Amino acid sequence: MIIETDRSGGVKELEELLERVSSRPGVEGLLVLACGENGFTPEDLNPLLWRQNLPLAGGIFPAILRGAEKLERGTIVAGLGAPLRTLVVPGLSDPDIDFTRHLEEALEIEGPSPPGLDAPTVLVLLDGLARRIEPFVEALYGLLGIGRTYLGGGAGTLAMDRSPMIICNQGLLADAALVGFLDVPSSLGVSHGWNPVAGPFRVTSSRGTTVETLDWKPAFQVYRQVLERLGVHSIDPEDFFAASRSYPFGIARVGAERVVRDPYQLHPDGSLTCVGAVRQGSFVHILHGDRHSLVSAAAEARRISQRFQPGPGGTRLFFDCISRVLFLKECYAEELSAVHDPLQPLVGACSIGEIANNGHSYLEFYNMTSVVADLAADLAEVQPIPDRQEHEP
Known part of the structure; x- marks a missing residue:
């Protein structure tokens, strides 16, 4: 994988990165x-994305990761040295979309x-x-x-708005998912480090991502009582997060x-509305959790x-929830x-929700979780590069 980074966050700089990376052998x-x-x-x-000849997958996140560095402004462009097929699924909140039928038609599935x-x-x-992420x-x-x-x-920003966040050849899209089929072996680790302090509570009423009642009581009433018992006596409704x-x-x-x-x-x-259903x-x-449990969980992943x-060389991808960054604050460097x-x-990226399985268990949409994947070396990493090479050491 060929990796280049711009720290200015400019459109022109992104265009230069795309040209430089896409031209490499x-x-x-x-x-x-x-x-x-x-x-x-x-x-x-959009004009820049529409001009790209190579398959393109990406998103906008609260922060991105390059090596041991967390960037809150800038862009990373990585060149994949293996075939990539992309599929865009619009209307991710549309209650009328049958995702199974949509995917079957888009993928032209005729067998297992x-x-x-x-x-x-x-x-x-x-x-x-x-x-409707879970469906x-x-x-x-x-x-x-x-x-x-x-x-x-999950792409998005800390403003928690519904602006376009998915980057693909069709442009910058809102309320969409992008699936990329990458012909490179990989391995995966998933862990979060959060431990139970109260419960279990039965979810007696919910609507999608919103929990209405726990044990037949308003969800916030139950939640606040637990936090007060734990010594958290000040919960500002205006800054609940x-x-x-x-x-x-x-x-x-x-x-x-x-x-x-x-x-x-x-x-x-x-x-209470959650990230995920x-x-x-x-x-x-x-x-x-605490600093030790979260950092230890990332190390476990x-x-x-x-x-x-999967083999020597290759690249590590890291999707780590932005809530872990906000929780750990200056200690996040330890997790990274x-x-x-x-x-x-x-x-990688500090994401709003994480997608992962381990090749065998059920596919999940996680929150506040560390997902670490090691990708095997691909063709672009072994091709001769005529100009300067910006691999990490």
């Missing part, structure tokens, strides 16, 4: 990770293993605040199945680690990924150091 696809602070708009970006779609790695980038993820996994690595994350990012929900899974849900919005009726009838705990290392290997290039 062996590059067959482009991964673009951009910061929300860049202020990219469809009017600025359609030609060209058996890539070992599936990159999924999507609008992190879309209201889309379930449909995707139902059609493509096990035996491959899925990874990715300041407290909630330290106390997420954890959805119970049989025989597996809890799936974290990040409540970020409090409504006047006492309901919480199904009625499920059971949730309230979780908490790296360790698991390395245990299934726990994942970064100075001898291996790393690119």
